[in-house]
Amino acid sequence: MPPVRAPMPRSFAESRPGPPADAERHAKAFQKARDARRTELIEDYVELIADFMELHGEARQVDIAQRLGVAQPTVAKMLKRLAEEGLITRRPYRGVFLTEAGQRIAEESRRRHEIVEGFLRALGVSEDVAKNDAEGMEHHVSDETLQAFERYLRAHRE
Numbered sequence: 284m285p286p287v288r289a290p291m292p293r294s295f296a297e298s299r300p301g302p303p304a305d306a307e308r309h310a311k312a313f314q315k316a317r318d319a320r321r322t323e324l325i326e327d328y329v330e331l332i333a334d335f336m337e338l339h340g341e342a343r344q345v346d347i348a349q350r351l352g353v354a355q356p357t358v359a360k361m362l363k364r365l366a367e368e369g370l371i372t373r374r375p376y377r378g379v380f381l382t383e384a385g386q387r388i389a390e391e392s393r394r395r396h397e398i399v400e401g402f403l404r405a406l407g408v409s410e411d412v413a414k415n416d417a418e419g420m421e422h423h424v425s426d427e428t429l430q431a432f433e434r435y436l437r438a439h440r441e
Contacts, residue, residue: 322422323419323422323423324361325364325365325368325370325388326388326389326392326421326422327351327392328347328361328362328365329365329370329371329381329385329386329388329389329392330388330389330392330393330396331347331350331351332347332371332379332380332381332385332389333381333385333386333389333390333393335347335378336380336381339378341377341378341379341380342378342379342380343378343379344358344359344362344378344379347362347379362379365385369382369384369385370382370384370385370388371385392421392422395421395422395424395429396417396418396421398421398429398432398433398436399416399417399420399421399424399429399432400413400414400416400417401432401436402432402435402436403416403417405435405436405439
């Protein structure tokens, strides 16, 4: 299937925000990006914890740190935050477990990732690159865009 080419703006200047009248729209776009960055880390952690729970029945702090390439104190700080937000529970001498709310976030994040990755693959992006690119994009794409990706995938299934 040949890659789909989106129409390009006539010039770069035409795609840029205009004069100060567009400042509010521009500010909203930056706010959306900042909000997505804040939730991205939470989504990555709960998705990873869900993966470990499926494989091992629980997630251990040391395994999370190793998989994310961060120090254990960094993971401990984030796990404390996730517990305070009601997304995980911890058991003494055991690992970390998702609550129902945490599981819902993990499932939604996984679904978003699969849609973005599938869309990139449908455009002709290689499997490894699509998987890696989707890892960041899944958190920043709007629901409207995600729905458009899904429609495209449904329309182009072989």
